[in-house]
Amino acid sequence: MKGRLAIWMLCAVLMLSACQNQSADSSTDSEHTTTVDSTDAETSEAIGVYTSDEQFELPGDLIRSNATVVDDSKTQSIITSQESYQIGTYIKISVYADMQAPDKLFDEIFYTIDFYEKMIAKNITTSEVDAINAAAGIEPVAVSDDLWMLIQQGLAYSALSDGKFDITIGPLVDLWGIGTDTAHIPDQTEIDAAVALINYHDIELDEANHSVYLKREGMKLDLGAIAKGYIADAIKQVILNRGYEHAIINLGGNVLTVGTKPNSDYWSVGVRDPNGGQSDIVGILKLRDNAIVSSGIYERFFIEDGVRYHHILNPYTGYPEQNHLASISIVSEKSVDGDGLSTSLFVMGLDEAYAYAETRDDIEVLFITDENKIYFTDGLADVFVPTNTLYEVVGAYKQ
Ligand code: AMP
Ligand code: MG
Numbered sequence: 001m002k003g004r005l006a007i008w009m010l011c012a013v014l015m016l017s018a019c020q021n022q023s024a025d026s027s028t029d030s031e032h033t034t035t036v037d038s039t040d041a042e043t044s045e046a047i048g049v050y051t052s053d054e055q056f057e058l059p060g061d062l063i064r065s066n067a068t069v070v071d072d073s074k075t076q077s078i079i080t081s082q083e084s085y086q087i088g089t090y091i092k093i094s095v096y097a098d099m100q101a102p103d104k105l106f107d108e109i110f111y112t113i114d115f116y117e118k119m120i121a122k123n124i125t126t127s128e129v130d131a132i133n134a135a136a137g138i139e140p141v142a143v144s145d146d147l148w149m150l151i152q153q154g155l156a157y158s159a160l161s162d163g164k165f166d167i168t169i170g171p172l173v174d175l176w177g178i179g180t181d182t183a184h185i186p187d188q189t190e191i192d193a194a195v196a197l198i199n200y201h202d203i204e205l206d207e208a209n210h211s212v213y214l215k216r217e218g219m220k221l222d223l224g225a226i227a228k229g230y231i232a233d234a235i236k237q238v239i240l241n242r243g244y245e246h247a248i249i250n251l252g253g254n255v256l257t258v259g260t261k262p263n264s265d266y267w268s269v270g271v272r273d274p275n276g277g278q279s280d281i282v283g284i285l286k287l288r289d290n291a292i293v294s295s296g297i298y299e300r301f302f303i304e305d306g307v308r309y310h311h312i313l314n315p316y317t318g319y320p321e322q323n324h325l326a327s328i329s330i331v332s333e334k335s336v337d338g339d340g341l342s343t344s345l346f347v348m349g350l351d352e353a354y355a356y357a358e359t360r361d362d363i364e365v366l367f368i369t370d371e372n373k374i375y376f377t378d379g380l381a382d383v384f385v386p387t388n389t390l391y392e393v394v395g396a397y398k399q
Contacts, residue, residue, distance in 0.1 A: 047097060048242035050104040056111035062086070064110060069100050077246070077262040082106040086113045087121075087228065088179075089252030095239065096246035096262050105242055109235050113251075116234060119147055120227045122170055122220060129221050133170065137217030140206060148210045150230050150336075151203075154223055157340035158200040165344035166315040170220025171197045178311040178320070179300030185309065191318035198315045229293055229339025232256040236335075253299075256291045256335045273388060274298045274326035274368055282374060283386040283393075285331065285366075293338030295346045296327030296368075312346050323349040324370045331364040331380070338363075350375070354397045367397065 058064075063085040070079040080101040081094040093109055095101040122129045132141045143151070154167035171194040177183045186194075197218050204213040214221065228251045236258050239247050247258040248267055257267045266288050270281035274296045285292055301310035301320075314321045328346045330338040341363065345353035350367055357365040357377050364379040368391070375397040376384055386393045 047244055048102055048105045050102065050108075054104065054108075056104070056107040058107060058111055059114055062110060062114070064106075067100070067103065067106070072096070075246075075261045075263045075265065082110075084110050084113070086110065087117045087231065087251070089228070091252065092250045093235065093239075094248050095244050097244055101244065105239070105244070108238055108242075112234050112238055113231055116146070116227070116231045119144065120150065120223050120230075122222055122224075129223060132212050132214060133220040136214035136219040140204065140209070140211035140213035142209050142211045145210065148212075150223060150226065151205070151212060151221070153230070153336055153340060154221075154226055155200060155203070157226070157344050161344040161348060163198075163200060163315055164347035165225065165340065166198050166200050167221055167223055167225075168198050168200050168203065168214070168219055169313060169315050170222035171218060172313050172315065172318060173222045173224070173311075174220065176309070176311075176313065176320075178302065178309060183302045183309075185304060195315065195318040225295075225343035226336055226339045228252065228254045229291070229334070229336035232291065232335035254291070254293045254335055254339060257287050257289060260288045271329050271366060271368075271384075272296065272298065272327065273390075275372075275390075280388075282368060282388040282391050283384055285329075285380070286383050286385065287331065289333075291332050291335035291338045292329055293332070293335060293342045294327050294329040295342035297325075297370075298327070312343060314347055321347050321349075323347075325350055326368045326370050328353065328368075329366040331366075331383070333362065341365075350397065351399055354399075 065083040068081045072079050075096060077096040077098065078100050079094050079096050081092060083090065083092045085091065091113065093106065095105065118124055118126065119128050121127050122133060124130060128143050128147050135141050151167065157165045158167055175186045175190055175194045197216060202215040202219060204215055232249050232251050232254050235249050236256055239258055245259045246262045249256040253272060255269050260266060266286040268284045269287055269292050271283050271285060272294060273280035273282045295312055297308060297310040299311060301308050310320045312321050313319065325346060328342050330341045332338040332341065345356065345365065348356065350369065354367065354375065357363065364377045366374065366376040366380055366384060368374055372391045374391050374393045376395060378396060381395065
């Protein structure tokens with residue numbers, strides 16, 4: 001109950017501050033903003049035309065802001081933004097167009113987020129993932145095409161990282177409870193028992209029926225490391241389908257840009273300072289039609305006896321991964337890939353992760369260590385603009 005109240009208060013503060021100053025999120029472009037109520041009548045000629053019978057049923061308790069509308073002379077466009085608090089995170093969507101984007105576009109976006117949360121969240125008893133987990137060791141469960149695809153992607157990252165990323169990490173995540181009111185250091189026997197239940201090879205997939213079977217009782221899928229990325233990609237699709245070509249999507253720091261700014265400018269996206277507060281950054285990435293996803297020790301954690309226990313767990317040791325990395329940021333085309341890779345590469349550690357990143361020409365990676373050093377792959381040399389003198393910008397990493 002106390003936790004819920006805190007979330008409401010946090011949202012109220014976030015929404016108020018976002019209405020006053022757009023630089024409150026990772027998008028560092030700050031413009032003067034005015035808050036107005038948008039109505040469908042005002043916006044019926046917008047690109048995103050909705051028929052009156054298209055309705056998006058939203059949960060009654062959805063925490064959501066009104067539209068903020070800015071007439072931006074720099075990009076010669078109207079920026080319409082709305083915010084919400086969903087999937088345990090602060091969400092902000094800004095659409096740049098010739099006229100104000102209709103409320104229905106945001107209804108559709110928030111509905112999409114809710115739809116996937118109700119499919120993927122393992123702590124929602126009606127979700128498909130909960131049904132798979134409840135049937136572990138008992139029987140296969142047929143799943144929707146969306147979840148089938150997401151599980152395939154999760155398995156690809158599990159294989160790529162040799163199980164350092166593992167979508168069957170659920171028992172260990174629940175045991176530590178990091179980010180919840182029950183977070184604590186578990187007994188070693190409990191950790192051993194949870195670790196013994198993790199193994200993505202013990203997921204049996206039946207292609208013909210799209211069914212998923214966790215072979216051993218007690219196993220649990222946890223798709224938390226790729227869900228936000230998958231949802232961000234789905235939101236981008238909604239925006240494009242409705243005819244909008246310029247937008248920025250921010251799911252609690254998972255940022256996905258749609259196109260360029262209307263005047264062809266790149267988007268400036270801040271990279272979070274792992275030692276600072278919500279709006280502190282180490283620098284800016286200049287992006288066009290890209291995703292940037294970060295994983296770090298600052299997102300969810302507790303400190304006991306001077307040790308920080310954060311939410312990225314090593315499935316082999318059963319403990320939060322301690323390897324001198326403070327955060328990893330991935331620039332990729334799709335957000336789901338950035339999300340999968342950010343968690344995978346974090347657990348791999350700097351040496352292995354940097355070597356891997358260099359083998360991929362479709363992604364760029366920025367690493368921040370616990371000694372305040374910043375390393376990045378070559379492609380970011382002209383893209384990353386440092387802004388924080390507390391950090392030493394090294395660039396390429398030499399082992
Ligand atoms: P992210 O913030 O994207 O790095 O994802 C972290 C979330 O993914 C955690 O809150 C867990 O739900 C889950 N997770 C933690 N460690 C792992 C891991 N090694 N493999 C897969 N998922 C993980
Ligand atoms: Mg991730």
